Amino acid sequence: MSGEAGRSAVLLLAHGTPDVLGEMAAYLSKVTGGRPLPQEVVEELQHRYRQIGLGETPGAEAPPLTKWTLIQAHLLERSLDRNGDSNTRVYVGMRNWHPYIADAIAQMRLDGVTHIKAICLAPQNSRTSVGLYRKAVLAAADGLEVDFVAGWAEHPLLAQAFAERLWPVWALACAQSKRRVPVLFTAHSVPCRTVMTKEASDNGASQQEPPDTYAVEAKRTAELVAQHMAPVGFGEKDWYFAFQSQGVSGGPWIGPTVEETLKSIKDEGHVGVVMQPIGFLCDHVEILYDIDIAFTEKARELGLKLWRAESLNDSDVLINALTQIATGQYKAVVDEAIVPAQV
Ligand SMILES: C=CC1=C(C)c2cc3[nH]c(cc4nc(cc5[nH]c(cc1n2)c(C)c5CCC(=O)O)C(CCC(=O)O)=C4C)c(C)c3C=C
Ligand SMILES: [Fe+2]
Numbered sequence: 001m002s003g004e005a006g007r008s009a010v011l012l013l014a015h016g017t018p019d020v021l022g023e024m025a026a027y028l029s030k031v032t033g034g035r036p037l038p039q040e041v042v043e044e045l046q047h048r049y050r051q052i053g054l055g056e057t058p059g060a061e062a063p064p065l066t067k068w069t070l071i072q073a074h075l076l077e078r079s080l081d082r083n084g085d086s087n088t089r090v091y092v093g094m095r096n097w098h099p100y101i102a103d104a105i106a107q108m109r110l111d112g113v114t115h116i117k118a119i120c121l122a123p124q125n126s127r128t129s130v131g132l133y134r135k136a137v138l139a140a141a142d143g144l145e146v147d148f149v150a151g152w153a154e155h156p157l158l159a160q161a162f163a164e165r166l167w168p169v170w171a172l173a174c175a176q177s178k179r180r181v182p183v184l185f186t187a188h189s190v191p192c193r194t195v196m197t198k199e200a201s202d203n204g205a206s207q208q209e210p211p212d213t214y215a216v217e218a219k220r221t222a223e224l225v226a227q228h229m230a231p232v233g234f235g236e237k238d239w240y241f242a243f244q245s246q247g248v249s250g251g252p253w254i255g256p257t258v259e260e261t262l263k264s265i266k267d268e269g270h271v272g273v274v275m276q277p278i279g280f281l282c283d284h285v286e287i288l289y290d291i292d293i294a295f296t297e298k299a300r301e302l303g304l305k306l307w308r309a310e311s312l313n314d315s316d317v318l319i320n321a322l323t324q325i326a327t328g329q330y331k332a333v334v335d336e337a338i339v340p341a342q343v
């Protein structure tokens with residue numbers, strides 16, 4: 001991937017997470033774009049992060065999201081090397097905490113990179129995730145060429161990677177329950193206004209922004225994972241879909257919620273459920289707290305046993321998917337060669 005005119009490199013984009021509890025208010029201010037959240041929200045999130053191992057001082061390891069994202073970058077660099085791209089470096093930039101996207105791009109410049117292939121570690125495209133990553137990249141990348149990968153929800157290796165994690169836990173759940181256990185696929189919720197068509201103003205002329213494709217893409221990924229499970233007897237009636245982790249602000253968020261879907265699953269006579277989030281590529285608070293602690297307790301109250309598929313984390317198949325995107329072997333949805341401004 002080293003071009004003649006300059007060097008190409010990959011930039012993996014991720015959410016970011018605080019390193020210690022005392023950084024929570026500053027971190028949340030990044031997440032909301034500076035809009036302060038009530039002190040109770042800051043404390044509730046500190047409580048959740050404490051439950052997943054964050055402390056007052058840095059731990060021996062980085063928090064899970066940072067740790068796994070850096071491991072994924074390292075594995076991708078090795079995989080590109082094996083594919084013959086031995087000069088292609090992989091950088092990590094986070095939107096809301098260190099290492100920031102702007103700092104990663106500054107380092108890329110120092111290293112002589114002129115062409116950035118930016119890949120979001122959020123496969124389903126939404127204005128509230130991928131859209132904000134794009135904005136952060138373009139703000140920092142003036143004069144550099146950017147291929148921005150805006151969506152890869154239908155990548156067959158993504159579905160395969162999730163199916164590989166799902167199959168063993170689904171088999172275990174069915175064996176332990178001595179009956180078929182449904183799977184509940186989830187993706188992060190977004191505010192309802194996000195998925196609605198928007199009026200955008202372009203040089204004073206009002207025009208319609210297309211609707212956000214996120215909800216459709218999230219369900220499509222789930223459908224493809226279910227299709228990958230067909231050879232082991234997994235059928236259409238074996239799965240449900242819900243949006244998890246509705247936020248604390250911005251009006252109503254899209255559903256169905258996990259809480260109401262668990263209730264429906266119970267009402268349909270099931271005794272257990274296997275959860276698999278198909279929008280997250282590694283462990284972080286919305287898996288380790290929301291699913292492993294909060295939804296597990298909710299399910300228990302309803303009389304359901306909850307299992308969770310292991311996160312992709314260092315999955316070889318995920319790394320192969322990213323390799324195919326980085327090398328162009330897989331045609332992801334790309335905003336090609338944006339040059340933010342002339343040097
Ligand atoms: C597709 C949309 C979103 C994904 C994917 C997503 C992943 C994600 N989020 C966090 C942590 C937080 N997100 C918070 C708020 C928030 N998240 C989204 C959308 C996605 N997040 C929106 C639209 C918002 C609201 C932002 C606002 O301006 O208010 C917060 C703040 C508290 C809250 O509202 O819940 C946190 C914390 C992680 C770690 C993550 C995936 C890695
Ligand atoms: Fe979020």
Ligand SMILES: [Fe+2]
Pocket residue numbers: 188245247286
């Ligand atoms: Fe969230």
